[in-house]
Amino acid sequence: MTQGDTIPDIATQVRALLAKSPDDALPMTYQQVAQALGLAPPRTIQRVAQALEQLMAEDVAAERPMIAALVVSRRGDDLPAAGFFERAVALGRFPADTCQHKMLYIEERERALKYRY
Secondary structure: OOOOOHHHHHHHHHHHHHOOOOOHHHHHEEEHHHHHHHOOOHHHHHHHHHHHHHHHHHHHHOOOHHHHHEEEOOOOOOOOOOOHHHHHHHOOOOOOOOOHHHHHHHHHHHHHHHHOO
């Protein structure tokens, strides 16, 4: 992959990676996705995050589970970064009430695991 790759190109590759990965390899961290795609610095995590946001919009529009739920932060809490939740709220998939986000994320992740394209 080269620095000139567009976010739509990266999003297509991220979807393919997550769809073909075995269940026991998921969820993946943002860094693992970047490495699997061969992204080179700078801004590797930012580009992965932007690609995931695009996938979220596509999946919500198509009324599918968000495949982006299969990517988590390496912070150790097995949750995506805050941007995932902000985007899920903006897309109308999650309510603004953050108290519900963890439970809804776990449900979304399970649905995404079962519905891989």
